[in-house]
Amino acid sequence: MKGLGFVSTTTSNTNTGSQTDLINTDFVPADVDAGNWDVLKPYFKALRDRVINSVGDLEQWLLDRSELEASISEAGANRYIAMTCNTEDKEIEQAFLEFVENIEPKVKPEGFALDQKYVACPFRKELDQDRYQVIDRDTEAEVKLYRDENVALETELAKLDQQYNKICGAMTVEFDGEEKTMPQMATFLQKTDRAVRQSAWEGIAERRAADVEKINDIFDKMVKIRHTIAQNAGFDNYRDYMFEKMHRFDYTPADCEAFHQACEELVVPLQRKINAERKMQLDVESLRPWDLAVDVKGRDPLTPFDGADELVDGSERIFQKVDARLGNMFARLREPGCLDLDSRKGKAPGGYQYSRDRSRQPFIFMNAAGMQRDVETMLHEGGHAFHSILSETEPLLHYRHAPMEFAEVASMSMELTAHPFLTEFYSDDEAQRAVREHLEGVVNTLPWIATIDAFQHWLYTHPDHTRSEREAHWLSLLDRFGPAIDHEGYEQHRPNAWHRQLHLFGVPFYYIEYGIAQLGALQLWLQYKQDTGKAIQNYCDALALGGSKPLPQLFEAAGMKFDFGPNAVKSLIAEVENELNTLPA
Ligand SMILES: [Zn+2]
Numbered sequence: 001m002k003g004l005g006f007v008s009t010t011t012s013n014t015n016t017g018s019q020t021d022l023i024n025t026d027f028v029p030a031d032v033d034a035g036n037w038d039v040l041k042p043y044f045k046a047l048r049d050r051v052i053n054s055v056g057d058l059e060q061w062l063l064d065r066s067e068l069e070a071s072i073s074e075a076g077a078n079r080y081i082a083m084t085c086n087t088e089d090k091e092i093e094q095a096f097l098e099f100v101e102n103i104e105p106k107v108k109p110e111g112f113a114l115d116q117k118y119v120a121c122p123f124r125k126e127l128d129q130d131r132y133q134v135i136d137r138d139t140e141a142e143v144k145l146y147r148d149e150n151v152a153l154e155t156e157l158a159k160l161d162q163q164y165n166k167i168c169g170a171m172t173v174e175f176d177g178e179e180k181t182m183p184q185m186a187t188f189l190q191k192t193d194r195a196v197r198q199s200a201w202e203g204i205a206e207r208r209a210a211d212v213e214k215i216n217d218i219f220d221k222m223v224k225i226r227h228t229i230a231q232n233a234g235f236d237n238y239r240d241y242m243f244e245k246m247h248r249f250d251y252t253p254a255d256c257e258a259f260h261q262a263c264e265e266l267v268v269p270l271q272r273k274i275n276a277e278r279k280m281q282l283d284v285e286s287l288r289p290w291d292l293a294v295d296v297k298g299r300d301p302l303t304p305f306d307g308a309d310e311l312v313d314g315s316e317r318i319f320q321k322v323d324a325r326l327g328n329m330f331a332r333l334r335e336p337g338c339l340d341l342d343s344r345k346g347k348a349p350g351g352y353q354y355s356r357d358r359s360r361q362p363f364i365f366m367n368a369a370g371m372q373r374d375v376e377t378m379l380h381e382g383g384h385a386f387h388s389i390l391s392e393t394e395p396l397l398h399y400r401h402a403p404m405e406f407a408e409v410a411s412m413s414m415e416l417t418a419h420p421f422l423t424e425f426y427s428d429d430e431a432q433r434a435v436r437e438h439l440e441g442v443v444n445t446l447p448w449i450a451t452i453d454a455f456q457h458w459l460y461t462h463p464d465h466t467r468s469e470r471e472a473h474w475l476s477l478l479d480r481f482g483p484a485i486d487h488e489g490y491e492q493h494r495p496n497a498w499h500r501q502l503h504l505f506g507v508p509f510y511y512i513e514y515g516i517a518q519l520g521a522l523q524l525w526l527q528y529k530q531d532t533g534k535a536i537q538n539y540c541d542a543l544a545l546g547g548s549k550p551l552p553q554l555f556e557a558a559g560m561k562f563d564f565g566p567n568a569v570k571s572l573i574a575e576v577e578n579e580l581n582t583l584p585a
Contacts, residue, residue, distance in 0.1 A: 027064035030358065034075035035099055037106055043068050044110040048117060055126040058118075062135070065114055066397040070357035072107055073397070075099065077356045081363055084348035085340050112146065119143045134548060135398045138247050145245055147232045153225050160218050160225075161506040167211050167218075168502070173203040182207075183349075189293040190301070194284075201290035205493040208500065215499045216467055226508065227463040238460040242509045247403065250551040250562070256453055256512055258565030263450035263515075264480055265566055266573045271443050272484050274580075281585065286486035296585070302372040302434060304425035308341035311368050315378045318421040322414075322528075323536040329389050330382055333364065341378070343367035351377045353384035353411075357400065360392040372434050375425060379418050383411035391546030399548035404510075406554045408517030409524065410543050416525035417535070429584075436583045439576055442518060447481040449515040452501055454481075456509055471495035516564050522572040523560040535559075 033039045047065055052058050076099055082089075083096040118124065118139050127136065172179045175188070188200030230241035239253060279287040281296035295301070305311045312334070320327030333339055338361060340347075351366035362385040368374040387402065387410040394400045401407070415438060422431040458473050459465070465473075475495055487494060498504060503511050527535035542558035555562035 025060070025063050025067050028067045028071050032071050034071040034358075035079065035095070035103060037103055040068075040072065040103070040107070044107075044114070047114055048110075052121055052123060055123040058121055058123045058127065062118075063395055066395065067358075069111070070397045072103070074356045074358040076104070077354050077363070081340075081354060081365065084365055086346055087348050088346040112142070115139050115142045131548075134550060135396065137249055138398070141244050141247060141249075145233050145241070147229075150229045150232050153229050153232075157222060157225055160222055164215060164218050164505045165502070167214055168500075171207050171211070173200075173207050175200060175203050186293075189290060190295070192294060192298045194291070194294075197290040197294060198288070201288075202490075205490065208496075209493060212496050212499065216496070219505065220467070222505065222508075223459060223463055223465075226460065230460075237463065239457055239509070242460075246509060251516075251564075253457060255564060256457065259512065259515055259569075260450045260454045260481075262564065262566040262569035263447045266569050267443060267446045267450075268481055270573060270577055271447055274440055274443060275483050275485065277585065286488075288486055289490070292483070292485070299433075302426065302430055303370050304372055304375050304430075304434075305368075305370055307370075308339070308368055311341060311374060311378055312339065314424045315375070315382060317424045318379070318418050319382065319414075321421040321424075322417050323532065325536060325540060326382075326386060326414075329386050332389065333362065333382075333385060335361075338362060339364050341366050341368045343369045351381060353381040353388070355385075355388035355392075355400070357397055360388070362388040372437065375422070375434075376415050376438065379414045380411040383414035386410060386414075386540075387543045387546075390540055390543040394546045394548060396548070399546045402543075402545075402547040402554060403551060404513035405516040405551055406520065406542075406547075408514060409520035409555075409558065409560075410539075412517055412521035413524035413539065416521055417528045419525075432583050436580065436585075439580055439583075442522070443573075443576060444483070446515055446518060447483070449511060449518075451477050451481040452498070452503065453509075453512040453515070455498060456504065456511070460508075474498055519564050519568065519572060520555060520558070520560050522576070524558065526572070526575055527559055 028043060047061065047068070050057075050061060052061055079092075079096040079099045082092045086092050124136065129136075168182070171182050173182075173185050174180075175185060182204065185200055185204050189197055191197050191200070226238040230236070230238040233241055235241040235244075242248075243253065275287055275292075278291070278296055282291055282294070284291060305314055316327060316330050319330040341364070347367060348365075349367060351364075354363045354365070355361075356363065364378075364381045364385060366374065366377050366381065368378070384407065387407060388400075391400050391402075402410070419435045419438070422434050425431070426434060454477055455474060459470070462469070462473075472495075474497070478494060478497075524535055524539060527538065538557070538559040542554055545554055545557055547554075549557070552562040561568055
């Protein structure tokens with residue numbers, strides 16, 4: 001039914017969040033109890049059984065399916081949000097587990113049956129390519145890659161990942177006469193007393209070393225299972241399988257290799273230069289692994305705000321100054337039920353933005369404790385919320401979420417465009433220090449992303465590797481991308497240092513997205529320096545597209561190049577270096 005229309009999202013860039021024009025069909029009532037399988041089942045059956053007689057019928061079917069899935073997604077979101085805000089409430093926990101254990105496993109095969117119905121539908125070929133290209137290729141991949149025999153293997157992998165998480169979660173270190181968790185230990189690496197940092201680093205490394213064998217056992221099994229999954233689906237190796245599985249239709253392993261090369265040639269030298277300056281400022285003979293997190297001038301950490309109200313007020317002032325359109329969208333988050341920011345007992349760790357897919361209400365969760373990192377998180381999650389708000393009139397759920405490679409441009413670019421306005425939280429000197437720390441973080445992160453990504457490419461294109469071959473390859477990557485610090489006397493901790501990167505275990509291949517997005521964010525930052533209004537217009541135009549276009553078009557809509565090889569990286573890194581040169585050391 002064309003009448004329901006596909007709002008032109010390209011022109012909705014001035015939309016600052018009126019919810020009155022949201023498009024719903026009347027297939028699923030807005031107040032449906034989507035956490036109840038008995039309620040959901042008839043809707044799935046209706047979609048499965050519906051006779052599709054025209055391309056218009058198919059479009060309507062897609063909208064109705066979208067509405068059902070948005071309702072289910074929101075039911076899950078509300079339970080997840082409640083659980084992370086109140087981890088000690090048994091009833092809330094039970095409601096969340098009930099959803100994960102009883103609803104999701106039933107929804108998944110139903111969704112797959114609908115994917116199959118869609119792919120088999122003869123009217124599919126009549127759909128407008130420009131509008132449906134992305135959902136079409138994504139759904140086709142789901143059906144093409146599915147194998148019954150892989151379901152049990154995926155379960156096996158999930159169990160192995162659980163074992164890995166359990167081993168890591170149980171790691172503690174006796175330090176200062178107390179038992180400390182690994183995150184607690186990491187805070188000692190910022191201490192100005194070098195001996196304290198060294199013994200904290202040694203404590204962490206030795207504790208990790210104690211579980212090297214166990215973790216290698218788990219990983220060996222994972223590589224084998226993943227290779228089998230790929231072969232079952234007709235692929236030579238798991239890398240090529242995962243590129244399709246992750247819907248990476250717009251870039252190839254060769255593009256990733258170009259990114260690795262760009263990091264090696266252009267970012268690593270700057271990182272090593274920054275570390276050479278760090279060594280001079282710390283006035284040490286050689287830079288050791290425990291010298292990387294401390295402030296080079298021995299200053300206390302920045303303390304930008306006290307309490308969530310100050311964080312929200314300051315962030316809103318920043319967004320107003322970056323551009324009033326952003327400030328106005330951010331103000332919408334003050335509506336009840338959109339924010340839970342202060343750290344408190346009984347809250348889950350971390351931070352996230354969740355868009356509730358049916359009502360289109362964004363939600364931001366974090367554990368603010370008055371640190372600069374919290375300001376960065378607020379700006380970052382604010383960018384994700386803008387994405388949710390700007391794409392909320394998109395009727396297809398599939399298109400209200402952009403792929404990670406672009407979704408993180410929306411968030412990371414806000415950390416950068418905010419730089420000139422950090423004085424809302426700081427004196428001029430402190431703001432410059434915060435900007436320096438942030439930019440150095442960008443320089444340090446890109447080579448690490450290249451390291452992890454290159455490692456994964458090698459692991460899965462050499463599925464029969466031995467442990468010692470794996471260690472040797474990892475060390476060769478550290479030579480290529482590492483920050484060149486002095487490990488003398490601690491070499492034994494290097495060959496398995498990748499064990500701490502949980503993505504390798506739980507979400508393989510998921511990592512380069514951050515690198516691709518960071519390069520997009522840097523491009524927006526440069527645009528913003530030249531023409532603030534135009535840059536934010538581009539930003540809003542591209543975010544309004546949600547995930548409805550292939551990645552190169554999303555980048556293009558934002559006035560960016562979708563290119564992560566040396567040519568593209570060169571000018572971006574030169575600008576970062578220029579900016580660092582203007583800041584006091
Ligand atoms: Zn993010």
